[in-house]
Amino acid sequence: MGLKILTEHINIPGIETLEVYRKHGGYKSVEKALKTMSPDEVVEEVKTSGLRGRGGAGFPAGMKWSFLAKPEGVPRYLVCNADESEPGTFKDRWYMEKNPHGLIEGMITSSYALGANTSYIYIRGELMFVLRILEKAIAEAYAAGLLGKNILGSGYDLDLHVAPGGGAYICGEETALLESLEGKRGNPRNKPPFPAVKGLFQSPTVVNNVETISSVPWIVNNGGAEYAKVGIGRSTGTKLISASGNINNPGVYEIELGVPVEEFIYSDEYCGGIWKGRQLKAVVPGGSSVPILPANLILKTAEGENRLMTYESLSDGGFVSGSMMGSGAFIVFDDQQCIVRNTWNYSRFYHHESCGQCSPCREGTGWMEKVLHRIEHGHGHQQDIDLLVSVAKQIEGNTICPLGDAAAWPVAAAIRHFRDEFEWHIKHPKEATAPGAVYRGQLDTVTA
Amino acid sequence: MIQDEVKFSDAALAEMQRYISHYPEGRQKSALLPLLHIAQAELGGWVSPEAMDKIAEILNIQPIEVYEVATFYTMFNLKPVGKHVLEVCRTGPCCLRGADELIDTLKRKLNIEEGETSADGMFTLKPVECLASCGTGPMLQVRELFYENLDSEARVDEFLATMRQTEHEIPTWAK
Ligand SMILES: Cc1cc2nc3c(=O)[nH]c(=O)nc-3n(C[C@H](O)[C@H](O)[C@H](O)COP(=O)(O)O)c2cc1C
Numbered sequence: 001m002g003l004k005i006l007t008e009h010i011n012i013p014g015i016e017t018l019e020v021y022r023k024h025g026g027y028k029s030v031e032k033a034l035k036t037m038s039p040d041e042v043v044e045e046v047k048t049s050g051l052r053g054r055g056g057a058g059f060p061a062g063m064k065w066s067f068l069a070k071p072e073g074v075p076r077y078l079v080c081n082a083d084e085s086e087p088g089t090f091k092d093r094w095y096m097e098k099n100p101h102g103l104i105e106g107m108i109t110s111s112y113a114l115g116a117n118t119s120y121i122y123i124r125g126e127l128m129f130v131l132r133i134l135e136k137a138i139a140e141a142y143a144a145g146l147l148g149k150n151i152l153g154s155g156y157d158l159d160l161h162v163a164p165g166g167g168a169y170i171c172g173e174e175t176a177l178l179e180s181l182e183g184k185r186g187n188p189r190n191k192p193p194f195p196a197v198k199g200l201f202q203s204p205t206v207v208n209n210v211e212t213i214s215s216v217p218w219i220v221n222n223g224g225a226e227y228a229k230v231g232i233g234r235s236t237g238t239k240l241i242s243a244s245g246n247i248n249n250p251g252v253y254e255i256e257l258g259v260p261v262e263e264f265i266y267s268d269e270y271c272g273g274i275w276k277g278r279q280l281k282a283v284v285p286g287g288s289s290v291p292i293l294p295a296n297l298i299l300k301t302a303e304g305e306n307r308l309m310t311y312e313s314l315s316d317g318g319f320v321s322g323s324m325m326g327s328g329a330f331i332v333f334d335d336q337q338c339i340v341r342n343t344w345n346y347s348r349f350y351h352h353e354s355c356g357q358c359s360p361c362r363e364g365t366g367w368m369e370k371v372l373h374r375i376e377h378g379h380g381h382q383q384d385i386d387l388l389v390s391v392a393k394q395i396e397g398n399t400i401c402p403l404g405d406a407a408a409w410p411v412a413a414a415i416r417h418f419r420d421e422f423e424w425h426i427k428h429p430k431e432a433t434a435p436g437a438v439y440r441g442q443l444d445t446v447t448a
Numbered sequence: 449m450i451q452d453e454v455k456f457s458d459a460a461l462a463e464m465q466r467y468i469s470h471y472p473e474g475r476q477k478s479a480l481l482p483l484l485h486i487a488q489a490e491l492g493g494w495v496s497p498e499a500m501d502k503i504a505e506i507l508n509i510q511p512i513e514v515y516e517v518a519t520f521y522t523m524f525n526l527k528p529v530g531k532h533v534l535e536v537c538r539t540g541p542c543c544l545r546g547a548d549e550l551i552d553t554l555k556r557k558l559n560i561e562e563g564e565t566s567a568d569g570m571f572t573l574k575p576v577e578c579l580a581s582c583g584t585g586p587m588l589q590v591r592e593l594f595y596e597n598l599d600s601e602a603r604v605d606e607f608l609a610t611m612r613q614t615e616h617e618i619p620t621w622a623k
């Protein structure tokens with residue numbers, strides 16, 4: 001059992017209430033920060049911790065905080081990104097539902113560090129039931145003097161509100177999120193200016209993921225140096241992993257960064273192995289936007305080293321033989337799953353979710369979906385594979401926001417590692433479209 | 449179809465004002481999404497042009513500003529829907545656990561295609577993208593609630609039977 005920074009108390013009955021949460025040490029960080037530390041000292045601890053953003057990009061949180069512009073007389077905002085729409089990701093929902101005060105405590109301590117007096121939690125509209133849990137907990141915190149004016153007599157004021165989205169994956173992108181929070185369509189903004197300079201209501205703003213913010217209380221209580229001792233290298237601390245797909249124990253697991261991938265998949269403490277006695281075929285380790293890896297490359301790097309659950313190890317080999325940590329959504333495929341069908345499914349998702357502002361993304365995602373649909377349904381042409389690769393290349397790097405890349409990478413990676421499966425679909429449409437048909441060739445290279 | 453005489457209840461109007469109060473002076477438009485949700489919950493699961501006009505009036509913005517937002521977000525139904533809208537997740541991770549089968553089963557049992565409403569007006573089938581419930585898929589959402597692990601015909605039958613007996617979940621603000 002590794003150290004549990006976020007989930008130590010999560011299964012205690014009643015932990016969603018202020019009373020039980022406080023009984024287990026809750027809100028200590030608010031007391032400590034507001035009464036004994038300056039805002040800059042809190043920022044320093046977060047810097048020292050090496051905590052990296054848990055929303056997908058892995059950018060160091062303390063560094064992001066230190067970029068926040070602080071012009072005189074202009075309000076600053078902290079916005080929590082609880083949009084959680086990346087396919088495969090469900091850790092934030094799970095955490096907020098079970099431990100709402102954990103996030104609220106993090107919001108107070110972090111808002112104090114940034115000098116924000118109004119903060120928002122932007123939650124995807126589908127999670128209205130979680131919004132209600134958060135609002136109930138926020139009301140408790142106000143009643144206890146942990147929110148509002150002069151918190152715990154410290155002279156610091158903070159209002160905290162929850163805002164629902166309306167169903168749009170793109171609103172997880174931070175500038176689209178800010179547009180949406182202002183009551184507009186979720187069209188990502190051109191950068192610069194960055195939110196740290198002009199964010200919500202044109203004011204300096206920090207956007208952080210639920211898990212990032214919820215890690216701050218532990219760092220304040222125990223010190224950034226203690227946090228940095230957990231994990232390996234620049235992958236410090238613990239990470240919530242959403243495990244889904246064809247495994248025996250899907251769910252959310254808090255791991256110390258550095259657990260071997262093989263252990264994560266096969267140990268009963270985590271995924272518990274592949275379901276129905278089947279074999280591992282592939283894994284998407286960081287949510288639908290990151291490259292898929294075949295079994296041999298997810299378990300070991302191209303050099304034959306054990307792959308570990310860290311930012312560095314998962315991306316070892318770059319896009320040739322590696323992938324990314326992303327949001328920590330670990331999607332496992334058994335040997336009965338069709339890679340072509342899955343790739344088509346994801347391309348439909350990105351086409352559906354493109355906001356339509358840039359032509360490479362709007363048109364390119366549509367093309368990829370169309371071509372993948374015809375391959376999957378037995379009408380593919382031999383040139384289609386190269387066509388897909390070329391469309392993906394034209395999207396990559398040519399768009400306002402990273403959704404374009406997120407749509408292109410999974411297609412390029414699926415073709416890179418499973419080209420023979422695509423070819424089989426095109427050459428043998430009848431066999432490939434038979435009910436339950438799955439290509440088996442690639443499995444010969446599996447060494448589980 | 450017209451939702452004539454759009455009139456929000458006092459509870460709904462109070463809830464709308466509560467959201468508006470969360471934003472700075474002059475930034476009341478920020479409450480647009482919450483207001484659309486409240487309107488949709490009050491008005492039978494969809495928002496008509498009349499309802500959107502009313503929201504524009506409350507927020508003191510142009511009606512077009514409401515339309516362009518309502519059409520961008522997938523959660524707002526701009527046409528009448530059945531009593532229960534079944535928002536079934538159709539995305540990859542759920543498909544690994546049987547989402548395609550769930551959608552097929554629902555189509556067959558309700559005798560409808562995607563986007564349609566059953567003849568008795570009880571169910572609308574609306575496939576949606578990942579709902580952050582991938583570990584408990586296949587799953588679907590009805591109003592504010594999730595129904596998870598619908599991985600066998602028996603569980604689907606049980607679910608549909610329950611829904612036929614179920615009135616709408618009443619949002620907390622209306623209680
Ligand atoms: C298309 C797209 C979707 C995103 N969705 C989310 C999301 O649902 N949740 C999230 O925290 N970050 C999401 N991000 C990343 C955010 O833009 C941003 O980097 C993040 O919220 C920063 O927080 P962090 O530094 O704490 O990770 C998304 C990015 C893109 C491009």
Ligand code: SF4
Nearest residue numbers: 355357358361399401
């Ligand atoms: S890349 Fe796609 S989603 Fe992002 S701004 Fe351009 S069109 Fe919109």
Ligand code: FES
Nearest residue numbers: 537542579581582
């Ligand atoms: S894929 Fe269905 S809830 Fe995520």
